[in-house]
Amino acid sequence: MNYLQVAKPLVLPNGQQVKNRFFKSAMSETMANQDHQPDERYATLYRAWAMGGSGIVVTGNVMVDSTALAEPGNVVVEDERSLATLQKWAQAGTTNHTQLWMQLNHPGKQSPKYLSTQPAGPSAIPVHGPNQKYFNPPRELKNSEIHEIIAKYIRTAEIAQEAGFSGVQIHGAYGYLVNQFLSRKDNQRTDEFGDSLENRMRFLVDIYEGIRESCGPQFSIGLKLSVLDLDLEGFTEHDSIAVIQKMADLGIDLIEISGDDYENSTVGFSGYAHMIHQLTDVPIVLSGGFRRISTMEEALGTHDADMIGMCTPMAVMPDLPNQILAGSYQPVPLPLTMRSRKLDEKYSPTFITAYCEQQARRLAEGKRPQLYTSAWRALAASIQMHGPNGLTPRRAQ
Numbered sequence: 298m299n300y301l302q303v304a305k306p307l308v309l310p311n312g313q314q315v316k317n318r319f320f321k322s323a324m325s326e327t328m329a330n331q332d333h334q335p336d337e338r339y340a341t342l343y344r345a346w347a348m349g350g351s352g353i354v355v356t357g358n359v360m361v362d363s364t365a366l367a368e369p370g371n372v373v374v375e376d377e378r379s380l381a382t383l384q385k386w387a388q389a390g391t392t393n394h395t396q397l398w399m400q401l402n403h404p405g406k407q408s409p410k411y412l413s414t415q416p417a418g419p420s421a422i423p424v425h426g427p428n429q430k431y432f433n434p435p436r437e438l439k440n441s442e443i444h445e446i447i448a449k450y451i452r453t454a455e456i457a458q459e460a461g462f463s464g465v466q467i468h469g470a471y472g473y474l475v476n477q478f479l480s481r482k483d484n485q486r487t488d489e490f491g492d493s494l495e496n497r498m499r500f501l502v503d504i505y506e507g508i509r510e511s512c513g514p515q516f517s518i519g520l521k522l523s524v525l526d527l528d529l530e531g532f533t534e535h536d537s538i539a540v541i542q543k544m545a546d547l548g549i550d551l552i553e554i555s556g557d558d559y560e561n562s563t564v565g566f567s568g569y570a571h572m573i574h575q576l577t578d579v580p581i582v583l584s585g586g587f588r589r590i591s592t593m594e595e596a597l598g599t600h601d602a603d604m605i606g607m608c609t610p611m612a613v614m615p616d617l618p619n620q621i622l623a624g625s626y627q628p629v630p631l632p633l634t635m636r637s638r639k640l641d642e643k644y645s646p647t648f649i650t651a652y653c654e655q656q657a658r659r660l661a662e663g664k665r666p667q668l669y670t671s672a673w674r675a676l677a678a679s680i681q682m683h684g685p686n687g688l689t690p691r692r693a694q
Contacts, residue, residue, distance in 0.1 A: 301590070302318065303605060303618075304318075310548060310549075311514055311517060313463070313517055313550070316394050319351040319604070320604040321355060321606075322355060323356060323466070324357050325370075326339070326657045327357070327368050327683070328658060333360070335386060338662065339372075339389075340382075340388070341662070341663060342657055344389035346390070346611065347389065349618060350393070350617075351618050353395070353463075353604070354397050355519075355553075356399050359399050360373045360402055361446070361450050362403055365405070366408055367412075367692075368691050369686055369687070370683065374457065375449060375453060377456060383456065386460070387457075387460045390462075398517065399462045399466070400465070401450050403475075404474060405473060407424060407691075409690075411689065413433060415434075415435065417438045418477050419437070419490065419500075422483055424472075426693045428690040432693070447507060450467070450504045450508065451511055458512045463516075466519040467501065470522050470526055471525075471526065472692055472693045475500065475504070478490060479540065480497075480528065482530050483531060494539055498543060505520075518549055518550055520549055520552050522537060522541070524537075524555070524566055534569070541576070541577055545577040550579075550580070551580050551582060552580070554581060554582065555584045557585055559596060560589065560592050570602060571600065580603040580604065581601075581603050582602060582603065582605070583602040584607065587606070593621075608653070609649065612653040613631065613668060614666070633648055633652055634672055635672045635673060647690065648675040648676050650691075652675040658682070
């Protein structure tokens, strides 16, 4: 099956070669200990994904600040206390000529009540939407605090490089802090980090340029954005294009664009991605809904994407790329349901997350994933992992 486009290598702008076009998108493992440090299970889990054949594997949320958490069990890397464990994680995750990138994140105001009494964001604007009751109103970050957070991103990237990770991905999607700065709705500052799009981009640009200066040109740096964050009153399509072009001009190595479902898009995912590809030369990863080989090949062939991002399928099939390349792949349906369309629509993000976390823990313990269809079972597993807070929404949407 090596005639497939997904089998072809990709050279990044910094000259690093990725062995194929499979990109294991970030999936929160939430397995950190009480001090939010990783243990040996991370090496076992990421060795499974590395041996599974992906060209690039991205870690779940790694937080840059222990006082600002997005989820229970987040790993925090802000100093070298767990360097030896990180080195084992990186060594395991880079076997089989795999690149392992650490995803860097800060939740800003999007830190749940049970984790933050008073979170902080670009402006003191509360979380809106159906899940707003799960988040406390934020305070506005001081200008000096913003510079401190930028320095934390850079420090975490330095530690990732020292530990042996191949690169980092800056999380700029899903309403987290980078996205909050980009959004006019969330960012109503009047200093150098607010007002104009150029200023709203400054937080992201300063993080990127700081990492690049500190870690050098050979260390890969990516950015994650999502079409689901596009908003006429906050972060517009025009804004997103300007951000992508700016980051491309600065030399970023890869941009992941997450969508709803490439195979059954309701927001013009493929059209947006194709347009982005016409406007910039930076390699683009598309993530969301890929299940069929034919669709993966179509996305690459029509230049909608340079890499195919997958997350949920790799929780139950960590060797999915190997299976495709060997010609033995059969898509695994994941029809999780609460047996109520209304409940499924409301709670699907929660039970899908819970299901993936449960499977990640099984892989981390050297066990095989479990296939089942009961969303109630997944929710029960989340309570077992995290207590009652396992059912609490972790994002605004």
